[in-house]
Amino acid sequence: MGLRPWGGLPKGAVMTATIKITESILLVDDQPVNLQVLMHTLERLGCKLLVAKNGETALTIAQKARPDLILLDIMMPGIDGFEVCRRLKADPSTQKIPVIFLSALDDTGDKVRGLQLGAVDYVAKPFQPEEVIARVNTHLTIHRLSREVQQQRDELEHELQVVSQLQRNLLPERLPQVPGLRLAVHYETSRYAGGDYYDFMTLPGGLLAVLIADAEGHSAPAAVMMAMTCALFRSCSTGLAEPDRMLSFINENLCKVNRDSFVTAVYAVYDPARRTLRIACAGHPLPILYRFSEKAAAEIPCDSVLLMGLGPYADVPVTEVTLHPGDRILFYTDGVTDRFNASQxxxxxxxxxxxxxxxxxxxxxxxxxxxxxxxxxxxxxxxxDDDQAMVIIVVD
Structure with missing residues (x-):
């Protein structure tokens, strides 16, 4: 086994603060003459050249040094190049390293076998130096761009994970405790960040306010709209007990900052003394009411206003229903009903x-x-392919 770095600073050169990472190429061939020719050919690229004279050594170097490219001979003592390539591609730590076969075997079957094993190219010996340099340059560039894309994807994934966690932090930490009611919630995003939102607020007189909303889309812009809706709801100090005033307040403020997105919502206020639920709806799926006395469920026929964020409301209708022990209410977002199966x-x-x-x-x-x-x-x-949120309230 031999390690031979090539290139370096010219005599008298001064190193600056900018450091360029040198790409490395592993050359694998059992013939010293072939290795010398390859080293002389590739020296002009300025890459770090690593040398292995058999398959076992090549695998060891590949695992430790993780070269950016491997030029691999086929006919070698011990394990041949085909087996080396197979093991490289079977090992998660080396499977992404591009392999170019460089062999005197020029049969089409050998070329096909090499490519089927995962090699990116096949060059027959005797080779032309310009051809080798061109192919090496091409695959080094592809490999470098692939790494950069993967790095960007990893960074984006990390950012989305952070956004997702921040978004979930906006949801209520715990469900409110209201005498005579039992509550449960379900929240699921189709991606890291979504636009679905639910919230509660206990009001004077034992009232319970419930808000469920759905911002358009299910990515970062939807998460921003969801956060804005949350901030507006929690910052409002008047009209919390009036569903029409609350939706008008949120809509008015969303219209001030929004240009391209919208939010659907249902806002409801439950009065335990009167056992009534007052509901206002803005383009959102209607709540479902299960009547214990009838043993059946149906949508509550609420009149709805336009989606929030598109324009001011002249009037927001409010629907009132009386609840009885055993009744239950389901609020949900359209990601629940818009779920598709394999048959569409x-x-x-x-x-x-x-x-x-x-x-x-x-x-x-x-x-x-x-x-x-x-x-x-x-x-x-x-x-x-869409977020899902559900809130269930059971009346005791």
Missing amino acids: ERYGTNRLLGQFSNAASDDPEVILKEIVDDISKFAGDCPA
């Missing part, structure tokens, strides 16, 4: 109504789990 069938509102009606328990946590499991079973291996 939509889960849909009817399936959700049926699942909500036929729940085996009145425990909201159990009901939510049954719905989530049913959606997963329906979708199979098809991933969710």
Whole structure:
């Protein structure tokens, strides 16, 4: 085994603060003459040249030095080049290193076998120096760009993970404790960051305010709109008990800063003394009410205003329903009903109504789990392409 760096600073040169990382090439051949020719040919590239005279040594160097490219002979004592390539591609630590076969075997079958093993190129001996340099340059460039793209993807993934965690920090840490009510929530993003949002606020007189919203899309811009909706809701000091005033307030402020996106929402206020739920809706899926006395579920027929962020509201209608012990309410975002399976069938509102009606328990946590499991079973291996949020309230 030999390690031979080539290039370096000219005599009298002064090193500056800028450091260029030298790319390395591993040359594998059992013939010293061939290695000398290769070293002389590639010396002008300014790369660090590593040398191995057999397959075992090549594998050892590749694992330790992680070269940027390997020029690999086929006919060698011990394990041949084909086996070296197979082992390189089977090892996660070396499988991404591009391999160019450089061999006197010029049969088409040998070339095909080499490429099938994962080599990126095949050069027959005797070779032309210009051809080798051109192919080496090409694959070094591809490998370098691939690393840069992967690095950018890793950095973006890290940023999205941070955004996702910050977004989840905006959600309520714990569910409110309201006498006579039991609550449960489910929240799932299709990517790292999403646009779905739910929140609660306990108000004077024992009132409970519930907000569920869905910003357009399910990426970073949607997460920003979700955060803005959260900030507006939590910063509002008046009108919290009035669903129409709350939606008007959020919409008015979103219109001031928004130009290209929108938010759907349902805002509801429950009065435990009167057992009433007052609801305002802005382009959002209607809440579902399960009547214990009827053993059936149906959408609450609420009049809706336009999506928030598009323009001012002249008037926001409010719907009031009276709840009884055993009744339950489901608020959800459209990612629940818009889940598709492999046949491009939509889960849909009817399936959700049926699942909500036929729940085996009145425990909201159990009901939510049954719905989530049913959606997963329906979708199979098809991933969710939208965020999903659900809030269930059961009246005792």
